[in-house]
Amino acid sequence: MSRAPVLVLNGPNLNLLGRREPELYGTTTLDEIEALCHAVGEQHDLLIDFRQSNHEGVLVDAVQEAGRHAAGIAINAAGYTHTSVALRDALAAVDVPIVEVHLTNIHRRREEYRHTSFVSEVADAMICGAGAHGYALALIHLSHLLEKRDR
Template identity: 45%
Template sequence: MGKKRLFLINGPNLNMLGKREPDTYGHETLEDVTKVVKDTAWEHGYEVEAFQSNHEGDLVDKVQLAEGEAAGIVINPAAYTHTSIALRDAVSAINPPVVEIHISNVHNRESFRHTSMLAPVCAGQVVGFGIDGYRLATLGVIQKIEREGRNDS
């Protein structure tokens, strides 16, 4: 049997990491984020399929594909965190565990960022640790998968 698979899903504007608001998001790029997740997952016997889109429907489609194709998801829904009922519904409709990640601490930023539509239907949420939060989220989703015996994808 090959390595088990995780999906890494990044939402709008995360393709601009390293260029956009470096005081908030740091100087690391999306490629750096992907490497952190892939390296962490590989150490635990998982491979990672990375995906980024600025379009809500594409993110919903990718979440739905996880059913049967991925053991779990690490997702940074970015601005859709606070607005997307469609993304929330997609996460709640699948069996693989999902961990939400944010580079910045969304709870000490503007008040409109304090509410996550996804958090209530996710296995967990990691915020405020920069791109190292992706490592923590990856470890968290792997732990959830292993604990619940969902490692068949």
């Protein structure tokens, strides 16, 4: 791998994927998504740093660290997407490409509050509604952004 790692950051309750509301989020587990990310990373010369936390401050710390040591960030902030100004501000403060990922299409969710994303305000792109495959799309797009930046 030729560059700094890409941080794939996952927010609260994503550790329950495969068991939590499978009719909405699917049956793919977070471990399976991690394996997918590593496979896509290999194909696109990306070293993957895959993390999950249920704690807002841990996520903020990870973003700040990524700003110093990572090439880019793919983030599924989960419930913090709609509530965390602190996470949004941390993302705004880093100078790396950011791709927001959601398993579901947040704009089609019946809960109105899910239609708003603080992360989108600072992300370079958003991929939502593609299920676990959205992570692969996010990493492919990050690879494209990094290649563009290197030119």
